[in-house]
Amino acid sequence: MQDILEKLEERRANARLGGGQKRIEAQHGRGKLTARERIDLLMDPGSFEEFDMFVEHRCTDFGMEKSKIPGDGVVTGWGTINGRVVYVFAKDFTVFGGSLSEAHARKITKIQDMAVQNRAPIVGLFDAGGARIQEGVAALGGYGEVFQRNVLSSGVIPQISVIMGPCAGGDVYSPAMTDFIFMVRDTSYMFVTGPDVVKTVTNETVTAEELGGASVHTTRSSIADKAFDNDVEALLQMRRFIDFLPSSNTSPVPELPSFDDAERFDMSLDTLVPRNPNQPYDMKELILKAVDEGDFFEIQEAFARNIVTGFARMEGRTVGIVANQPLVLAGTLDSDAGRKAARFVRFCDCFNIPIVTFVDVPGFLPGTAQEYGGLIKHGAKLLFAYAEATVPKITVITRKAYGGAYVVMASKHIRGDVNYAWPTAEIAVMGSKGAAEIIYRQELGEPERIKARVKEYETRFANPFVSAERGFLDEVIMPHSTRKRVARALNMLRNKELQNPWKKHDNIPL
Ligand code: HXC
Numbered sequence: 001m002q003d004i005l006e007k008l009e010e011r012r013a014n015a016r017l018g019g020g021q022k023r024i025e026a027q028h029g030r031g032k033l034t035a036r037e038r039i040d041l042l043m044d045p046g047s048f049e050e051f052d053m054f055v056e057h058r059c060t061d062f063g064m065e066k067s068k069i070p071g072d073g074v075v076t077g078w079g080t081i082n083g084r085v086v087y088v089f090a091k092d093f094t095v096f097g098g099s100l101s102e103a104h105a106r107k108i109t110k111i112q113d114m115a116v117q118n119r120a121p122i123v124g125l126f127d128a129g130g131a132r133i134q135e136g137v138a139a140l141g142g143y144g145e146v147f148q149r150n151v152l153s154s155g156v157i158p159q160i161s162v163i164m165g166p167c168a169g170g171d172v173y174s175p176a177m178t179d180f181i182f183m184v185r186d187t188s189y190m191f192v193t194g195p196d197v198v199k200t201v202t203n204e205t206v207t208a209e210e211l212g213g214a215s216v217h218t219t220r221s222s223i224a225d226k227a228f229d230n231d232v233e234a235l236l237q238m239r240r241f242i243d244f245l246p247s248s249n250t251s252p253v254p255e256l257p258s259f260d261d262a263e264r265f266d267m268s269l270d271t272l273v274p275r276n277p278n279q280p281y282d283m284k285e286l287i288l289k290a291v292d293e294g295d296f297f298e299i300q301e302a303f304a305r306n307i308v309t310g311f312a313r314m315e316g317r318t319v320g321i322v323a324n325q326p327l328v329l330a331g332t333l334d335s336d337a338g339r340k341a342a343r344f345v346r347f348c349d350c351f352n353i354p355i356v357t358f359v360d361v362p363g364f365l366p367g368t369a370q371e372y373g374g375l376i377k378h379g380a381k382l383l384f385a386y387a388e389a390t391v392p393k394i395t396v397i398t399r400k401a402y403g404g405a406y407v408v409m410a411s412k413h414i415r416g417d418v419n420y421a422w423p424t425a426e427i428a429v430m431g432s433k434g435a436a437e438i439i440y441r442q443e444l445g446e447p448e449r450i451k452a453r454v455k456e457y458e459t460r461f462a463n464p465f466v467s468a469e470r471g472f473l474d475e476v477i478m479p480h481s482t483r484k485r486v487a488r489a490l491n492m493l494r495n496k497e498l499q500n501p502w503k504k505h506d507n508i509p510l
Pocket of ligand 1: 023096131134140143144166170171194
């Protein structure tokens with residue numbers, strides 16, 4: 001008996017070596033951890049249970065029958081993160097460059113099926129060279145099977161992708177259909193076709209980093225939601241991130257113990273908004289002062305910085321925060337901001353995460369660049385996302401809420417549940433100067449008269465009370481009491497029930 005047990009241990013030890021010590025050292029030499037080391041850091045100690053450790057490919061072309069490595073380039077299984085079940089697969093770059101074979105794909109789809117059936121998040125750690133070239137079409141079929149499951153799981157369980165090395169060809173489309181993509185700076189890159197193909201087809205000379213590094217995807221393409229400095233930081237941040245997410249679309253939002261008094265006043269908020277309406281201020285200050293312990297996990301912080309999105313907690317329960325940022329483009333909504341925030345709002349709505357919106361928006365960004373770039377459609381995405389969302393929606397207008405952008409930002413008219421404004425709020429069809437110049441166009445040659453007209457318009461509309469009189473706002477609140485008021489509103493809305501009319505699915509302007 002003892003020898004059988006020893007044989008098992010031997011086989012396991014051999015499988016754990018993946019592509020061998022030399023390749024492990026090469027992996028470390030590039031500043032990367034191996035697949036198993038990554039899983040060990042991600043999961044609670046001792047909680048990971050590996051499946052399919054002895055699976056091998058069945059390819060017999062190109063002499064492949066002579067080179068089989070147990071596990072076939074991907075480590076799969078489940079474990080817990082801070083006590084909650086999570087499924088994981090990690091591409092093992094030391095085995096055929098982590099490339100995907102038919103058998104490798106089957107290991108992933110097994111985990112995907114289990115995750116969706118057992119309603120727990122799935123995390124994929126990517127470090128791979130795309131389709132197993134020796135397998136050809138069998139590998140393509142494998143990708144298709146993975147993609148199909150990504151789509152069916154979308155909106156049912158959170159799917160998270162962490163790019164920790166190369167991610168090219170077929171490997172990019174599975175992450176692209178998951179909820180979040182995180183990258184590691186300098187060691188990871190994502191592209192459909194690499195620098196060599198780019199050179200051949202378009203004659204552009206570009207490095208892998210320039211084509212698809214973390215800086216490109218977090219700032220320009222918006223493919224990635226966040227980047228971290230190294231593997232360890234990325235994995236530890238994933239442990240923090242998972243804590244914000246429900247396990248599935250039928251699970252409650254996680255509730256963590258909070259030591260931050262929900263009734264806490266922050267008197268400094270009373271002076272956050274400057275007297276001069278054109279002077280910016282940092283909306284993140286409000287977010288950090290309103291949420292539990294100032295703990296805010298920002299999503300897409302380097303892209304479309306005129307709108308801020310991310311997760312926080314109120315009284316220990318997850319909320320999604322969306323906020324205009326007056327520091328960037330005066331907080332206007334442009335195409336990028338529309339796309340970014342719409343996707344975030346839809347994620348929250350899928351997973352029953354209440355949305356808190358802080359508004360200071362002077363309107364949509366004017367200009368040909370925006371209009372030619374599809375501002376109408378991209379802006380409509382955010383309007384659509386807010387309007388279809390059935391989760392609790394709480395809105396606080398701190399200063400400007402002008403025109404169409406006012407309606408978009410979770411206004412009462414698109415089923416905002418509780419809509420507050422600070423006394424500094426100005427809810428109007430447009431800024432006073434623009435409005436007076438249109439109404440009194442014939443007086444444009446008389447600066448003093450126009451000045452008086454602007455003042456007149458300002459006095460009438462540059463306040464929250466015209467809206468409050470119509471019930472478009474539920475209450476005008478003291479800035480210092482924002483945390484308390486939002487927390488109370490969230491509590492009041494805990495049992496909210498709202499359903500949209502039955503449909504196969506909607507037709508959001510993509
Ligand atoms: C089989 C692969 C492989 C692949 C890498 N390897 N990619 N084996 N299929 N796709 C193997 C290498 O042969 C090598 O084996 C080991 O992995 C490490 O690769 P290196 O090239 O030495 O590493 P590095 O210099 O770091 O370069 C990594 C890389 C490069 C950039 C990923 O390997 C590469 O360009 N690979 C090919 C990428 C590609 O074209 N994939 C197919 C895309 S088509 P040894 O034994 O020497 O260690 C695709 C279509 C799917 O994916 C579409 C689905 C819809």
